[in-house]
Amino acid sequence: MFKSIRHGLFAALAGFTILICVCYTGLAVIISYVTEDMLVDRLLESEAAAIGAHYRVHDAVRQPGNDLVRVYRSFDALPEVVRQQASAGAKRAEVFTGTGQHYHLRSLVLGSGDASQRLYLLADVGPLLVVSKLVQDVGGVLLFVAFGLVGLALLLAWLLSRRLVEPLQLLAHEVRNLEPHGPIELSARQRPDEIGYLAERLGATIAELHTALRREHAFTRDVSHELRTPLTVMNNTLTLAQSQPLDQQDVAQLREGLDEIRKVIEVLFALARSEHIGPEAFDLRGCIEHSLLKLAEEGSSRCLDIDLPERLQVCGNRHLATLLINNCLGNALFHGGPGARLAIRFADGRLEITNTVDAAHPGRTQGFLHGQNLLGRLAQAMDWQLAFHPGPTDYRVTITPRRPS
Structure with a gap:
């Protein structure tokens, strides 16, 4: 758990940025390899169409027009590494080798019935692998640019998180430094957004709380100060009544004390309600x-x-x-x-x-x-x-x- 909302927001923005970069990089690599495979497959498809058209006209198999493509009349005639990774009935296959060659295989059936024959077009597409060649030649530059862009994105995320969270941090700092009986000054009150509304409501709530605390303190002080004298007089009068009966003056004094207490309580409750x-x-x-x-x-x-x-x-x-x-x-x-x-x-x-x-x-x-x-x-x-x-x-x-x- 982050101790600061700015750190949490920066972590979220940074993680989102890195995730977007990784996803788009992976998508770009996949599109590049798929485009490369489609190009090679289109090349073999065009050669197969040309050989089939020539066979239908001349009843003979012509050699491919591209030097990278070779024609094999049987599956056993294919190179051993191709036979190990491809099956005889496969229509197309892609063969990877550890020696640098990269093959694309496509089968072609010429004729029909008993006179039909199956041919195998094998293309060594190593010279056509532009993506792998590009990675080998300028991979370091691309990696440097990628890290630079990620660093720039992280810097922008840090600046953005700082800019977005700074008003909240300033508001928290001002609230933390408020004095119990001092003025409530929140600079974010002038903002027209949600932070301004939050500062306005927070300031009003704190002001009401301070007012309630001052009213409670004043009520407690007044009760202690104003009621002490009449209660003392009444208590002394009642204490004397234990040894001698009360005369009219004592009774009048008790009534005056009760009346004074009633008036004080009325005033205190009125002052307590005056704020509303x-x-x-x-x-x-x-x-x-x-x-x-x-x-x-x-x-x-x-x-x-x-x-x-x-x-x-x-x-x-x-x-x-x-x-x-x-x-x-x-x-x-x-x-x-x-x-x-x-x-x-x-x-x-x-x-x-x-x-x-x-x-x-x-x-x-x-x-x-x-x-x-x-x-x-x-x-x-x-x-x-x-x-x-x-x-x-x-x-x-x-x-x-x-x-x-």
Whole structure:
């Protein structure tokens, strides 16, 4: 088994080339010898026809017109070497000798009935064997030319195999040197043939694999980071419940932890699916109103200051945008304290959500700080910009959505 496809292709082309050369050489030799035998046979046939015509007219056997042909009136009169290799009743025969002679024998019957007689025409065709003479005289030159042509064919096969396989080898080299998180650059993508299609599909598959691996790594990291804090708080609360019963504040803390875990899981699954959801144009005002209605249904009442246009067309994903607004508003209402004031405004292409800070509850005035990483990833998945602005009296987040072109 060849380790390189180029070596395998070269071996196949070289073997095919040598096979073609051997087959055509053998065919040429066979045609040459057959042509030579047909020439000699045609010579004996013409002499036999001439002798038969002369016998029918003059009732006598004439001598052949060619000096290479002799007439024998009986089989016993033939040379011994001919009698050993031919039979008396054979119509024609070819006799090879070790002394350099080469005979062609042809029998001829003259007359009919009891007056018929059998003659034997024997031709020593050694001087007519052009093929053997040619091989003896210029065989070395022919052999040199044949090896030269075979060498040239092998060189062309090597060059052809190198030219055909080079794009595949370059593609394999580029794929082998790809970095796990680096750009995918395959030069064969510009080719219009099957190698270009293979490079295009291979690059797309590797890109999807890298994206899936990054998404899995981010999901694992976010689960470990975002769920650790609420789970720790809930675990501590349940541990304390073994020594004393839970009061309303503890129960509220457990509910807040569960709610936070639910929100984190929703965001994580939404981010995991965001790679398969295409961007679309939608009304962001509808998402904001939906989030405010949801908070009102949950019993969250705050002083609201809303300044939004009638329609706020943006480009992104409606589900991710709703989750982003829900988390921003939920964190604002929770961390702003019971007397916090919430303002939602849209100006100069930016959406601002501001909550006042309750100085009486300094431990809860963290604004949007908790979960900033997930909120940032939600905005990044839609190609939006997200910025946090903490202050002594309020906490403000700025969302710059992508507008439809």
